[in-house]
Amino acid sequence: MDKTDLNLIIENYLRNPFRSLGISLLIALLASVLLVGGLLSISLSKGLNRLSSRLGADVIVIPQGSEIDDQTILLQGDSRKAYLPQGSLEFIRGLADVEVASPQYFLMSLSASCCDQKVLIIGFDPATDFVIQPWIREVFTEKLPHGSVVVGSDIREGEKKTVKFFNQEYPIAATLEPIGNKLDQAVFVDVATLANISEAANYDSTPTYSSILIKLRSGADAERLSREVYFRFDGLQVLTRKNLFSGLEKSADFMQFIVWTIVGFFLIVAVAAVVISFSLSTRERRREYALLRIIGFARKRLKILVLGEALLVSVVGTYIGLFFASVAFFTFRIWIGEHVGIPFIVPESVEIVAVYAVVILLLHLIGPAVVYGVANKVSGIDAYAALREVEH
Amino acid sequence: MILNASNLYKTYIRRGNEFNAVEDVEFFAWSGDFSVIFGESGSGKSTLLSLLAGVNRPTQGSIVFNGAEFANLSDAEISAIRNDKLGYVPQEPVFLPYFTVLENILLPQAIRDGKKIEVRDLADLADAEIISKLETLGIAHLVNEMPAELSGGELKRASIARALVNKPDIVIADEPTSNLDEANGKIVFDLLADLARSGTSVLVATHDSRGFKYGDRVYTMHKGHLLPSGESDYGGL
Numbered sequence: 001m002d003k004t005d006l007n008l009i010i011e012n013y014l015r016n017p018f019r020s021l022g023i024s025l026l027i028a029l030l031a032s033v034l035l036v037g038g039l040l041s042i043s044l045s046k047g048l049n050r051l052s053s054r055l056g057a058d059v060i061v062i063p064q065g066s067e068i069d070d071q072t073i074l075l076q077g078d079s080r081k082a083y084l085p086q087g088s089l090e091f092i093r094g095l096a097d098v099e100v101a102s103p104q105y106f107l108m109s110l111s112a113s114c115c116d117q118k119v120l121i122i123g124f125d126p127a128t129d130f131v132i133q134p135w136i137r138e139v140f141t142e143k144l145p146h147g148s149v150v151v152g153s154d155i156r157e158g159e160k161k162t163v164k165f166f167n168q169e170y171p172i173a174a175t176l177e178p179i180g181n182k183l184d185q186a187v188f189v190d191v192a193t194l195a196n197i198s199e200a201a202n203y204d205s206t207p208t209y210s211s212i213l214i215k216l217r218s219g220a221d222a223e224r225l226s227r228e229v230y231f232r233f234d235g236l237q238v239l240t241r242k243n244l245f246s247g248l249e250k251s252a253d254f255m256q257f258i259v260w261t262i263v264g265f266f267l268i269v270a271v272a273a274v275v276i277s278f279s280l281s282t283r284e285r286r287r288e289y290a291l292l293r294i295i296g297f298a299r300k301r302l303k304i305l306v307l308g309e310a311l312l313v314s315v316v317g318t319y320i321g322l323f324f325a326s327v328a329f330f331t332f333r334i335w336i337g338e339h340v341g342i343p344f345i346v347p348e349s350v351e352i353v354a355v356y357a358v359v360i361l362l363l364h365l366i367g368p369a370v371v372y373g374v375a376n377k378v379s380g381i382d383a384y385a386a387l388r389e390v391e392h
Numbered sequence: 393m394i395l396n397a398s399n400l401y402k403t404y405i406r407r408g409n410e411f412n413a414v415e416d417v418e419f420f421a422w423s424g425d426f427s428v429i430f431g432e433s434g435s436g437k438s439t440l441l442s443l444l445a446g447v448n449r450p451t452q453g454s455i456v457f458n459g460a461e462f463a464n465l466s467d468a469e470i471s472a473i474r475n476d477k478l479g480y481v482p483q484e485p486v487f488l489p490y491f492t493v494l495e496n497i498l499l500p501q502a503i504r505d506g507k508k509i510e511v512r513d514l515a516d517l518a519d520a521e522i523i524s525k526l527e528t529l530g531i532a533h534l535v536n537e538m539p540a541e542l543s544g545g546e547l548k549r550a551s552i553a554r555a556l557v558n559k560p561d562i563v564i565a566d567e568p569t570s571n572l573d574e575a576n577g578k579i580v581f582d583l584l585a586d587l588a589r590s591g592t593s594v595l596v597a598t599h600d601s602r603g604f605k606y607g608d609r610v611y612t613m614h615k616g617h618l619l620p621s622g623e624s625d626y627g628g629l
Contacts, residue, residue, distance in 0.1 A: 004499075007508035008488075015490035291486045294447050295500045295554070296475020298468040384448040387482045388438070 001304055009308040013316070020313055023277050027317025030270040031363050032325035037263040038355040039329055039347060040336070044252045046345040050179050052245065056131040057213035059222055060239045061092065061229060083208040085233050092212055095228055097220035102128035103209035105194050107201075109165045109187075119155070120186045121165070123194030131213050132188055140174035147171070147196065150188040153178040163187060166200040178345055271370050278310060278371045282378050289378050290386035303379035307368040310375070314367030318360055393456075394562050394593045395421040395444060400453035402439050402616075413439040414450070415616035421562060421595055426588040428607030429597045430621075435613040437597035438483055438566050444595065445480040445564045446470045458561065476504050479555030481565035485547040487539035493547075494535035497522075497554045504558055512536075522557060528583055529553055530576065544571040552580060562593040569600045581606045 013020040063084055092101045105123035124132045126144070136150050144150065149163060149170045162169040170193070178184050189197065216222060226238040282289070289302055297305070329336075337344040347355070368375075402414040413436045421427055431437045442448035444455060446462055455462040457473055465473075474480065487496045494517070495509045502509045511517050514526070514535050526532040529549040534542055542550065548571050555563055563584065569577035577600060585606050588594045596603060597613070604610060610621035 002506035003508040004502045004506055007502070011490060287486045288488055291488065293471070294445070294474060294480050294482065296471050296503045298471035300468065301471070382448075384439075384442040387447075387484065387486060 001308060005301065005305055005308060008305060009312055012309055013312050019277065019281060020316075023274055023313045024317035024320060026270050026273050027314050027363060027367065028321030028324070030266045030366075031318045031321025031359055032328075033263050033266045034359045034362070035322055035325040035355060036329050037259045038359065039352065040259055041256055042347045042351055042355065043337075043344045044255060046347060047179075048245070048248060048252055050177075050345055051248075056134065056215070058216040058220075058241050059214040059225060060244065061088065061212040061214065062237050062239065063210065064235045064237050083210055084212065084236055086208075088229075088233055088236065089209060089212055091232055092214060092225075092229060095225055097216055097222070097225045098214055099217045099220075100128055100130055100215040102130060102213050103191075104132075104211045104213060105191060105208070106210040107194060107198060109197075109201075119163075119165075120182070121194065121197060122183075122186050122188050123191045124188065126190045130215055135176060136174065136188065139176060142173075144173055144190055145171075146190070147193055148173040148189075149193065150174045150176060152176055152184040152186045152188075154184040155187060165197055168197070168200050170197075271366065274310065274313070274367055275370050275374065278306070278374045282306065282374055286381060286386040286389065289381050290383040293381065293383035294387070299379040302381070303375045306371060306375035306378050310367035310371035311364065314364055318363040321363075322356065322359065393420055393422055394458060395419070395595075396456045397444060398454055400440070400443060400455065401451045402436075402443055402448065403451040412616045414443060414618075417453070417616075417618040419444065419611075419618060421593045423561070423591045423593055424588055425593045425595075425609055426585060426607050427593075427595045427609040427611065428603035429595070429611045429613050429618065430599070430603065431597070431613030436616040437613045440613065440618065441480075441564050441566050441595065441597050445478055446474050447480060475500055476558050477561045479558070479560035479563040479565075481551050481555045481563070481568055483566040483570070485544070485551035487547065487550070489539055491539075492535065493531070493537055493539055493542060493550050496539065497526075497535065497550060497557055500554060500558050521559075522553070525553055525556055525583070528579065530579065545573065545576060548572060549576065549580065552583070556587070560592065562595065563587060564595045566597050567599065568596055569598060569602075577602065 061084065089101060089103050092098055102125055107121040107123065109119045109121060122132070126133065136144065140150060147170060149172055151157070151163060151172050151174075153176055155163065155172075155175070157163075157172055157175065160169070161172050163172055164170070165187075170189075176184075176188075214225070216225070222240045226240075229236065229238050289297075292302060292305070293299075333346050337346070397417060397419040400414055400417040400419070401412055403410050403412050405411075415436075417440060419427075419440075429437050429440070439448065443450050446455070446457070458477065460469075460473075462470060487493070488499070491499070491509070492512060494514055495512060498509055498511060514523070514532060517523055523532065526535060529552060531542075531546055531549050531553065534546055535550070539547060539550075548568065552565065552568055555565065565584070568580050568584070572580060581600075581602055584594045584596065588608075596607070612619050612621055
């Protein structure tokens with residue numbers, strides 16, 4: 001392709017703005033849907049994967065009546081005060097199927113210097129915890145000093161890098177990577193620090209655990225464990241990992257299905273529109289192509305011209321679409337995360353670049369690919385017959 | 393010899409029956425020739441010219457241009473000849489509607505040189521020879537317009553200017569004076585005669601009887617056959 005061809009392609013685009021921009025806008029819409037669909041899909045997968053890896057437990061025991069339907073317990077952080085029966089931890093630790101059982105303590109602050117709303121404080125037992133500490137170690141490898149806290153990614157650090165509860169300041173040792181749910185707004189402390197906070201709040205200085213996270217032995221039977229716990233205690237629920245994630249996975253799968261159905265719909269509409277538009281346009285322009293043949297265009301060059309026009313339409317549409325979709329997605333990502341009801345983590349830079357690269361590549365190819373057949377027809381044009389079409 | 397066609401046939405199928413639009417044609421053109429072909433509508437003049445211009449492929453026979461047999465050349469090679477060595481004026485003028493008339497006229501040059509059309513205004517055109525031809529054809533004042541703004545006769549003259557822009561070895565013009573009034577028809581014939589005098593071979597198919605005066609080789613086309621003038625059974629000249 002030389003400068004003449006490029007000149008013809010660009011001028012044809014600019015001087016037929018209605019047709020050219022019309023197709024470009026359709027491609028732009030497709031680019032937007034593809035980009036947002038891709039980012040949304042990755043965000044949902046990441047959210048679920050991160051949550052799954054964070055959970056770490058095979059079984060969770062929680063107070064009965066907790067809202068398990070929307071997975072708020074533990075996974076999302078429960079704002080309600082609910083405790084497990086006394087002795088349940090010791091009983092569970094004594095069961096043959098249990099390798100480790102670690103308690104978690106929940107405390108809701110009434111106010112905090114960090115936040116506009118109540119903050120959930122989660123206490124863990126450093127001696128037995130196998131869920132929160134590995135997560136903390138990703139950003140803070142030392143032993144968590146007594147009296148220090150680790151905060152979720154949405155907690156704002158003050159200038160002094162402290163957070164204040166019940167008129168006492170606690171130094172922030174580290175900020176966690178986002179997980180995509182309400183745990184990003186939680187504060188994590190060891191059980192001893194939680195006792196201090198409880199005392200400052202004039203609560204009972206010996207906190208009672210709100211959940212027990214269980215790691216099963218190899219080959220253990222979760223159903224048997226459930227039966228044994230239910231037989232011994234009332235007022236609690238035993239949730240297996242499968243129970244916990246099935247609802248979320250269904251929701252995420254459904255959302256992915258909706259997203260990709262919309263993408264598929266727009267893909268079909270865009271492809272059909274590009275093919276129809278180019279077919280009609282090339283039919284109208286048969287005499288133009290015949291002219292180009294008689295003044296020296298080879299068949300192959302004519303084909304490249306048509307493919308080039310399709311490429312330009314695709315390129316313009318792709319970048320218009322990417323621009324507006326990027327602005328919309330990154331402006332509203334927090335709002336989207338809050339409203340999808342599923343753990344949602346905005347992809348990392350590399351993943352975002354990869355999504356952009358795939359969308360750009362796909363959409364740059366889509367115009368020329370779907371117009372290839374039309375371009376072949378144009379290149380095979382009978383110039384003499386085309387010139388005479390209007391003559392007689 | 394610039395162009396030599398021999399045993400040329402072009403066969404079409406119409407309503408299931410084969411017919412020869414061009415049949416057993418022998419034709420040659422030398423530098424400086426002014427050949428004129430007369431013939432009634434449907435006699436095969438336009439088809440013959442399209443074959444000789446490499447726009448159309450013969451069913452049978454050979455066309456040799458500057459020593460190169462068309463049948464042995466690739467599409468790209470024949471296209472290059474059409475661009476640079478052969479100026480073809482189709483019967484009905486055709487233009488790219490989104491370029492000015494001047495840009496259309498300069499398009500073969502841009503294609504040859506692989507450049508974009510940089511001259512959009514006659515005032516910027518440096519080629520005195522092209523300007524002179526545009527003035528001779530009486531369209532210099534119109535070339536900044538879009539094709540849709542011009543009349544059929546003006547477009548015809550612009551089409552002739554475009555065929556000449558690369559200074560071809562041969563100009564093949566199909567009815568170059570149709571749509572033109574008496575005066576403009578004469579201007580076109582005079583221009584073509586000047587070209588022939590300067591060494592360009594000119595081949596014209598026409599109904600215009602003035603062709604007799606200008607042509608130094610005159611033919612008649614009848615039912616696909618090309619006959620030297622005087623041998624025609626068609627007495628309508």
